[in-house]
Ligand SMILES: Cc1cc2nc3c(=O)[nH]c(=O)nc-3n(C[C@H](O)[C@H](O)[C@H](O)COP(=O)(O)OP(=O)(O)OC[C@H]3O[C@@H](n4cnc5c(N)ncnc54)[C@H](O)[C@@H]3O)c2cc1C
Ligand code: SF4
């Protein structure tokens with residue numbers, strides 16, 4: 001049995017299932033409500049597929065008004081709601097409970113406004129991350145945060161998880177690029193926050209909402225900061241024969257004062273899987289760094305030279321820059337599909353913890369030791385410049401007991417991250433995956449303050465309430481909430 | 485993903501294969517982003533990941549297919565865009581083929597659905613029957629407004645204005661190479677294509693001969709089996725494929741063959757998969773030989789190298805990538821490179837990875853989604869302001885051609901023209917194009 005527990009469903013709600021479905025069907029079209037048990041099953045999990053539970057129903061609204069109407073019904077009837085985007089969360093953020101209604105926003109996909117003069121776009125949040133940049137391509141702009149899942153994940157999910165990506169080293173993560181949003185509150189009320197102007201005064205409520213994992217409201221529109229594309233960009237591949245030396249190289253590049261747009265790390269286990277898909281011709285060695293620099297041709301060459309000096313002190317087995325646009329594309333395609341490609345090697349658990357960059361070498365070493373102790377192979381692929389690690393623990397999901405072993409290994413790695421001065425998550429969020437480890441990082445008081453904030457937005461604890469906070473800690477809040 | 489098949493279930497080779505495929509899916513969701521039906525319908529159930537889930541549940545539990553599961557799988561175009569996208573190498577094609585066959589065996593469709601599918605499977609693969617049906621349909625076409633069933637209406641709307649007489653070139657025979665013979669190839673003349681458009685095979689034969697190929701139309705060759713295969717009618721499709729394998733092997737063991745050339749990419753995908761289709765059959769070895777010889781015409785000409793291509797006008801060509809070429813066979817650049825080498829100015833529409841909605845019999849069986857995809861495709865193609873649209877698959881040509889005034893031709897027709905053949909008929913009808 002997997003180790004993360006979920007609360008028992010509310011039998012009162014299950015008993016009223018048909019009324020709930022009837023009322024939902026009355027406010028959105030019948031075709032937009034899914035309740036057939038054969039069909040709700042496809043919504044039983046996100047990309048953390050080890051945890052599954054079909055919801056009572058799924059609603060797929062077409063606009064903010066329908067989201068609001070569906071939310072109102074759930075509010076009146078006391079039904080928990082799980083907001084869902086593309087379902088690529090690796091933390092189980094979109095995992096339903098049997099007594100919940102999933103409100104999916106993937107049909108809200110309009111680009112509402114592009115304003116390059118004032119450098120923003122306004123979109124419905126069901127658009128995928130990549131399609132925002134694709135839409136801007138012709139005008140020479142782009143949206144900076146680029147999670148590896150950007151092909152599929154939605155802006156809504158990005159906002160909820162405060163997602164990051166390879167290029168966030170220079171441009172910041174979602175919260176640094178979010179300017180405003182439209183949100184449906186737990187009551188169904190629609191509110192607008194922030195907008196295309198910088199710094200709106202007062203409390204930074206937008207900052208609270210970004211990264212709130214669907215617990216404070218359902219975001220349906222967003223205003224995003226966009227940037228002009230750099231003149232040029234070029235990835236460099238640096239290969240090392242040990243993981244620790246590669247980690248050391250990252251620390252030295254950062255210390256040298258250079259700010260590449262991205263420093264990514266992939267080890268040999270991962271490279272094996274990725275090259276089978278992307279054919280990018282990565283160096284064959286223990287660890288490879290992808291360092292991307294950008295700017296005018298002169299700037300690019302200058303930075304490459306500086307990085308070469310730093311790297312060469314550590315005797316890399318290979319140092320080479322991308323020769324052309326196609327090669328750069330292949331290098332990034334490989335990196336961005338790394339998690340998916342790992343499926344070629346077997347099942348895996350993808351972790352997400354952050355450590356100070358200077359601690360990368362020792363942390364990598366310790367993970368290697370733990371891997372031997374647990375007898376499970378681990379692959380490392382991550383945003384090294386930020387110290388945001390993604391160890392992927394390989395296991396066999398069909399072998400009894402292996403998932404549990406992998407989870408225990410994972411928990412040890414995350415505790416290690418906290419112990420060396422880092423934290424539990426870099427960008428994938430807490431979800432259910434790291435929920436029970438939150439006490440490792442936060443005191444009871446810290447957690448209580450966060451839960452009080454949730455109560456302000458969602459007094460009945462309807463929105464995604466079984467995530468983020470350890471169940472025991474959130475129980476009083478969830479119990480207090482009156483379920484009609 | 486974790487799966488739950490019993491040892492007994494895994495003893496069945498089809499289930500064993502599906503288990504392997506399901507095990508390699510990590511549920512990452514990347515594939516949803518490039519799935520045409522997900523783009524149109526916005527429901528996980530109409531995405532590859534959702535379908536994989538439905539199939540998994542149905543197969544694991546030996547469940548009798550329910551109406552909803554069948555509906556979502558029927559809505560799949562088999563465009564295989566999801567396979568191009570999937571980083572984990574999930575072989576969705578084999579999985580959905582298995583599911584379709586399972587549904588065909590274990591699910592009773594409504595009478596009208598059954599009748600329609602039966603009719604299609606008994607007409608389309610047979611050029612003479614299909615030509616006859618087209619002529620009949622043309623007669624009643626003017627009454628199509630009164631036809632209550634959207635699918636039948638879609639069929640009538642698809643009937644082209646011009647139905648060519650059978651071409652003598654499509655009968656079993658062989659054509660000598662022009663100049664020195666460098667290769668001997670068999671041509672799969674197709675089934676539906678032969679009734680709808682005879683110019684394509686004629687152009688292909690001329691183009692191949694001009695490039696030093698002796699071209700054989702083997703005795704006994706017919707439909708590749710794809711049309712019925714995608715309807716889950718595996719008995720029919722295997723019988724047709726087996727007949728082809730025998731016909732080609734006879735030629736191969738006789739005078740020898742260097743390749744089996746296919747100019748309908750939908751068929752190409754299937755022929756290249758013969759080895760898998762027959763993996764548990766006495767024909768396995770021969771099926772493998774045929775599959776290994778199969779080549780799309782664009783691959784073939786690219787291999788030989790385009791010769792003296794200076795005879796056509798340098799028109800602006802919008803290249804439409806047929807899914808069976810770009811996803812099914814992973815042939816992306818060859819057709820475009822050839823068109824460029826032939827002096828055409830090649831442009832590509834936005835979202836070129838998305839299907840036009842033709843997809844074999846899909847446009848007949850799923851008219852609503854198909855029509856939406858057609859509208860999107862034609863809009864993106866027209867936005868490139870082309871003088872002509874080219875594609876490597878008759879299905880796409882019919883689908884796109886029915887919604888645009890821009891002439892639509894097969895890529896080989898342009899290559900044939902450029903290397904000394906006649907100007908393609910649809911262009912000749914537009915005198916303003918001969919600059
Ligand atoms: C292969 C792979 C690679 C990945 N790489 C990265 C990476 O590089 N960087 C990174 O940061 N993440 C990465 N992720 C994780 C994931 O893609 C992100 O967390 C993403 O932002 C989730 O978006 P989604 O649309 O799939 O949301 P979902 O998975 O559907 O939901 C995620 C969370 O958002 C909430 N939510 C959804 N919609 C709304 C809404 N409208 N309002 C409020 N809350 C909402 C959900 O309740 C849930 O808690 C990766 C995932 C995979 C599978
Ligand atoms: S992209 Fe591949 S691994 Fe990911 S969900 Fe789709 S089929 Fe599964």
Ligand code: SF4
Nearest residue numbers: 519560561563564566
């Ligand atoms: S084959 Fe095409 S329509 Fe079918 S699931 Fe894959 S991408 Fe979607």
